[in-house]
Amino acid sequence: MPALNDPEGAHVPDGARVIDAHVHLFPDRVATAIWAWFDAHGWPIRYKLSADTIVQFLATRGVSQIVGLVYAHKPGMAESLNAFIAGLADRYPSVIPCGTVLPGEPDTRAIVARAFNRYGLAGIKIHCHVQCVAPDDPRLDPVYEEAAAALRPVVIHAGREPASDAYRCDPHALCSAAAVRRALERHPSLTLVVPHLGADEFDAFDTLLDDFPRLMLDTTMMLANYFPVAPPADLLHRRADRLIYGTDFPNIPYAWDRELRHIVAANLSPDARDAILYKNTLRVFSRSS
Ligand SMILES: [Zn+2]
Incomplete structure (x- = not known):
């Protein structure tokens, strides 16, 4: 996939309150490995910034809060990532931190219980493609149970796309709306956020x-007019009322505000725009509930 050399805005639109609900914040050594993977198998990363710089970059441009996401590729990695993102949220109150676990x-x-109780994290991120786990895999049951009991969301890349042949497993074999349905039937009180609007099964x-009613979809990369x-x-x-603005920043091949400009140009009512840009996010990720 190509890089787009599109111009970037200097700031969020006047008067808009914006939370980016899908931002990847990793320790430098993990981020460097992820960027190398994307450069080889996905798309060129435009913003190779450290976690601290990412927080400052978006804050300077008027993004009022961000949901910070990590995910674990290997066993034994989640605890340190969870401590890392909790530390970032301590330094930057604008960061709503989510932790992770490698299911199984x-x-x-x-690990999930400590993410909530020790580190005060607002949710758990699961990446089916990277972690080779289906949305309805029984290894996720303890994750879903702990999250539902703590009234915390699970952000789970459970759609088939964007896929890559370079993953260790086949995202199209693992992921589907049908598998998400089976998971939610088993865990009806769970709040799930599925990124990428569930690409490419948008209708399902x-x-x-x-x-x-507790399922939400985030917009990440799907409003950028980048994928086929x-x-x-x-x-x-x-x-x-069911969509959440998110971008995948910094792991994107185009301007940081490309999707934001699309939403602002979509002629939504002020209520609808605010719901997508920040209100739904606050409702789902608020740690006070
Ligand atoms: Zn992402």
């Missing part, structure tokens, strides 16, 4: 929203 690793349930995830697949044109208007 020893002490999966205890749209239907799931009707059946599972695109969500239905009226989705933002019809589903403003």
Whole structure:
């Protein structure tokens, strides 16, 4: 996939409150490995910034808060990532921190419980493609149970795209809206956030929203007009109460505000725009609940 040399905005639009609910904050050595992978197998990363610089970059441009995400590739890695993101949130109150676990690793349930109770994290991120776990894999049950009991969301890359042949497993074999349905049928009180609007099964995830009132979709990379697949044109208007603005920053091949400009240009009512840009995020990730 190519880099887009599109111009970037200097600031969020006047008067808009914006939370980016999908920002990757990793220790430098992990980020460097992820960028090397993306450069070889995904797309060129435009913003190779340290975690501290990412927080400052978005704050300077008027993004009022960010949801920081980590994910573990190997057993034994989650605890230190969770401590890392908790430390960032201590230094920067604008960071809403989410932790991770590798489903099935020893002490999966205890790692999630500590993420909430010791580190005060706002949610858990699961990446089905990287972690080679299906959304309805029983190894996720303790993760879902702990999150539901703590009233915390699980952000789970459970859609089939963006996929890559370079993953250790086949995202199209693992992931589907049907698998998410099975997981939510087993865990009806769980709040799930599925990134990328569920790409590329946009219609099937749209239907799931009707059946599972706690399911949310984040917009990450799908409003950038970058991939060959695109969500239905009226989705933002019809589903403003169930969508969350997120970008995948810094791991993107185009301007930081490309999707933000798309949302602002979509002629949404002020209520719908605010819901997508920050209100839904606060509702889902608020740690006071
Ligand atoms: Zn992401």
